[in-house]
Amino acid sequence: MDRQEFSSGSLHASRVLKELSLFRHFTALCDGTVKLTDGTVKISKALLAAGCPYFKVLYEFEEEVHHGSSTTEPKLEISCKTFELILNFIYTGKVVLDNDNIQDILQASDLLLMSDLKELCIEFLMNRIDVDNCLGILQFAQQFTCPRLVHFAQDFIYEHFRHRQIVRTEEFRNLSEKRLKDLLCQDGLMVKSEVDILTALVVWLNSNLTSTPDVDCLRESSDLNYDPKFQRALQDLRAANPPWDSPGAVRVLDALKKTRRIRSIRERGMKTVLACSDDDGNIFLVDILSSGKHAGGYLFALGGISRDRVLQSDVQRYDPESYSWTLMSPMPDPYCSPRVVAHAGKIFLIGGYENDEEIEIPHLDVFDIYANKWRSLPPIPNVRRGAAVAVADEKIYYIGGSPWKELPDGSPFYRVVDAVEAFCIKEEVWVAGPPLKERRSHATAVTHGGNIFVIGGARPIECPSVQSPVKVTGTEAFFCDSQMGWTPLSKLRVPGDAKINTTALAKNGHLIIIGKSDRSVYKRNNCFVMENSGWTLAPGAESILTSGSHTFSSYALLVLPIAAMQDLFSADSE
Incomplete structure (x- = not known):
């Protein structure tokens, strides 16, 4: 039976x-x-x-x-x-x-x-978290080993230090001498000039008159020339002009008299750069964004395939604070070309290939970057080639693609779908999502401003009279707080110079795309930045992306301390 x-x-x-x-x-x-x-x-x-x-x-x-x-x-x-x-x-x-x-x-x-x-x-x-409690939350997170909260609190402090908001709080005035020095020595603090650091030191000393000021945290200059604002502040301090007429200012002045000329030239603040990886494993940094808010994090290299066609499972992490690579726990299985998204201190690997046949596998694995552990999650229910992936609203969206494992013999056409599935991260279940307005495969998807943008890709045109059997698709957005589903965005149609192998990246309010004009320009990439709801060529990208000297396999937007970039570029010039 x-x-x-x-x-x-x-x-x-x-x-x-x-x-x-x-x-x-x-x-x-x-x-x-x-x-x-x-x-x-x-x-x-x-x-x-x-x-x-x-x-x-x-x-x-x-x-x-x-x-x-x-x-x-x-x-x-x-x-x-x-x-x-x-x-x-x-x-x-x-x-x-x-x-x-x-x-x-x-x-x-x-x-x-x-x-x-x-x-x-x-x-x-x-x-x-706010300016009144961020210092306490940081200490609390460090005490109870909450690395994700530590990074979040540090990022918040870096960003809100620029307008002296944190300096005015009771938490700042109650800092210990060691914690004050650790804070004011940070490379990532967003300040207009060293006057902000000098002011912070004076404010703290006015509430801690028995403490000895440490002026080693002050920095003279960021570009080998004296900072004019800082120099004027020192002159006013010596003349006891307002606002330097307090007991704390007197103690700072006494400490400065006993100290040699401040020699540090490390610039404070953070910079968002494009990190490009070539086929030899080299990482190149391209300064394409003029400004950006701070958001810390790591750069990960996961798996891949070696030159002799052997699949790799190793995982390496780059820490922009220490400028070093660390070997992490390997992937559960060696495979290549998965879609990758990051959310809440975890990296999700979706799909990919296990061999040269390039048959898509339904894997969904998650890596906790702080616990350094991998875990397998419920597999993709309807696995497809060329699906795009993005994460928003506690869900991973699996978008479009083709269900064909391989193309039918003798047919120039292939099936492409508008289907969207969503993996609910907390519940760990797959659910149906809103379908696309235009079916597409091999598009790129990215989360920007809490909303999902699916950009480019292609679908077949099943008409014998057309010159090209393939249409490059446009851009759609899914606004997570709306019930309207996907919305076509005609102003963000992919430029012809980036319509092939399009990659989209977003960070700190910036949205960029990288692609090629056609498959013949193997080593030429074009980079566009979204500005005023349109695409603009990114300044600075020509130095490497369009030079034709390297073949890039992957990209990431990486936030580095400006001081770290100075160190890297000075090392390259030696």
Whole structure:
């Protein structure tokens, strides 16, 4: 007799968890207790171990050593109120966070190794960071090992230092001497001139009169010429002109008198550059953007294929703060040409090829850049060649493409679809998305301003009389807060000089595309920047992209400290 499995779906699990949550206060169903700082709580060992890695390891060890006969009562430095919120999260997957409990919940989730709860705490703090609390959040994130929150808080501080907003806060005045020096020595601080740093030092000293000022954080110049604003500020300081008529200014002046001429010429601030990788693994930086807000991050090189056609699985990370490459955990399987998107400290690899036959595989793997771990996710339900990928609104959109594994023999036409699927990152399920207005394959997709732009690509024209059987498609946008679906954008039609192998990149309010005019110009690339809802040739790109001296295989927008760029360019000139 044939066998068939039936399921009631996720409703069964939800109903069981709901009932267990109601029963958790029944003493007869509790088989353990946990000591807390202000009392004792009865618990179900099985459910606590299922929802909390800390107790899972603890009870597994107890079972192994004592064969389940031990009556060990764990003791935690957590209050009963906080532990009750954690128990409620284990049973329901929900937690109510506020300014009063966030520190206790984050500290407890770190202790209990509950990464999912810890991530929710990080999201809460990221959504509420401002100039008054950013320094405290940074210290808090460093204390409890939250690297994503550390980077986010640092970026916020760098950006908001320029208008002296942070300098006016109580948190800044209460900084320790060491933390003040660490802050004012940062390359990434966005300042108009060193006068902002000098002002910050004076403000802090006015609130910390017993401290010794450290003027090593001051920098004379950024271009081998003295900074005129800084020089005038020093002259006013020596003359005790306002606003330099405070006790802190006097202490700074005394320290400057004992110090040699300030020699540092490292320029502060950040710069968005185009990083280009050629076929030999070299990275070239092209300065194509005149300005940009700061947003930190890493550059990753993942997998690929070697010159002797061997698939690679190694992963390397470039840190722009230390100017160094680090070998990370390898990919689960060696494959090449996946689509790659980054979101919330994780890198998602979608599709790709496992061999020379270039048959698309349905892989979906995620890499946690801070935990340095890979994990496989539910595969792509309808895998397609030439699909575009972008991430927005906690979803990964899998856009268009062709379901053909290979073209039919003797046919110049191939099927291209307008289908869109979305992978819900938190729920880890695939759902149907809004279809494109124009079907297309081998387009490029990018998230810009919280919305998705799908740019270029092609579709077949099934008409024997046309000169070319392929049409280059235009640009559509999906506005995530709208119910209108995809919207064609005629002003952003792909320029003819970038219609082939188009790549789109976005960062810090900038949207650029790179492509070729036709397949014959193998080593010539053209770069356009979106300005006023249209495309403009990017200044500075001609130096490498159109020179024909290198064949580039991938691109990324990378934010570097300007001082780091000075170091790199000076090293190249030696």
